[in-house]
Amino acid sequence: MVRLFGIAIGAVFCVVLLFAALAPREAAEVDPTLAFHEHPKKAHWSWDGPIGLGVFGGYDRVQLQRGFQVYKEVCSACHSLNRVAFRNLGEIGFSEAEVKAIAKNWVHEVPAINPDTGEASTRPAIPSDRIPLVYANEIAARAANNNALPPDLSLITKARHDGSNYVYSLISGYADVPANFPADRRPEAPLHYNPYFHSLAIAMAPPLSDGQVTYAEGQPEATVDQMAQDVAAFLTWAAEPKLESRKRAGVGVIAFLLILTTLAYLSYRRVWAGVKH
Missing domain, CATH: 1.10.760.10 (Cytochrome c-like domain)
Structure with missing residues (x-):
C-alpha cells in the first residue's frame, strides 16, 4: 500500500512538472523605456x-x-x-605648499574637540586629514537634496x-x-x-x-x-x-615569464637532446 501511494505521488509530480513545462506562458512585459x-x-x-x-x-x-x-x-x-586625504593630492602634481593651502582653505572644516571645553567643534583641515564630509549624516544630506x-x-x-x-x-x-x-x-x-x-x-x-x-x-x-x-x-x-x-608590475611580470619560458624551453632541449624517439 505504501509503495502504491509513493508511485501515485511520483506520477502526480511528473504530470504537474510536464504541465508546467508545456503550458503556454504569458509574454513578459517589456519596459517601454x-x-x-x-x-x-x-x-x-x-x-x-x-x-x-x-x-x-x-x-x-x-x-x-x-x-x-x-x-x-x-x-x-x-x-x-x-x-x-589632502596629502594624496601631492601624487597628482600639487606641491606641499599647495596641498597645505588647499586643506586650510577647504570650504568644510574638520570635526574636532575643543581642548578647553571638551565640546564638539571644528578646525581647518591639515594635509593628513581626509577631505571632509559635506553633510553630517544621511538625514542631513537628504534634507538638503x-x-x-x-x-x-x-x-x-x-x-x-x-x-x-x-x-x-x-x-x-x-x-x-x-x-x-x-x-x-x-x-x-x-x-x-x-x-x-x-x-x-x-x-x-x-x-x-x-x-x-x-x-x-x-x-x-x-x-x-x-x-x-x-x-x-x-x-x-x-x-x-x-x-x-x-x-x-604587470609589465615586469610578463617580461619575467617570457624569459623564464625561454630558459625552460632551452633547458628542455638540452636535457633531451641525446634521447632518440
Whole structure:
C-alpha cells in the first residue's frame, strides 16, 4: 500500500512538472523605456591600453589637476570624497605648499574637540586629514537634496560599470525628454532626464555649463565635455591611485615569464637532446 501511494505521488509530480513545462506562458512585459537607455560614450583616456601614457605612465597629471578643480568648485557642494586625504593630492602634481593651502582653505572644516571645553567643534583641515564630509549624516544630506542622497565619489568609478565613461557620459549627457517618451514615465520636476542614468530620471540637476570653471592659461577651453572628461579622470585616480604601479608590475611580470619560458624551453632541449624517439 505504501509503495502504491509513493508511485501515485511520483506520477502526480511528473504530470504537474510536464504541465508546467508545456503550458503556454504569458509574454513578459517589456519596459517601454528600455529603448531610450544609452550606453556610455567612449572617451580616450591616457591610461587606456596595457601601458598607458608614455612608456610606463598612465595618468595625465595636468588633466587630473583640472579634474580636481572641477570637483572642488562644482561637485564638492554636494558630493563628498572622504576616502581621499589632502596629502594624496601631492601624487597628482600639487606641491606641499599647495596641498597645505588647499586643506586650510577647504570650504568644510574638520570635526574636532575643543581642548578647553571638551565640546564638539571644528578646525581647518591639515594635509593628513581626509577631505571632509559635506553633510553630517544621511538625514542631513537628504534634507538638503529633496530626499535624494548624493553618493560619496571616492569609489564611484569602481562602483559603476565602465566607470570612467559612465561618469563622463552621465554629467555631460543631460537632454530634453524625447517626444515619443511614454507619457506615464516622463520625469517631472525636480527630476531631470538623462539617458545614461539607470532610471532615466535623475535628481541631480545638470552640474556643468560652458565656462563655469576658469582653467589656467594654456589649458583647454572649459566646455561641458572637457570638464566632464577631466573630473571623470580625477575620480578614476581617486578610486585607483595605484593603477600605474600595477601596470608597471604587470609589465615586469610578463617580461619575467617570457624569459623564464625561454630558459625552460632551452633547458628542455638540452636535457633531451641525446634521447632518440
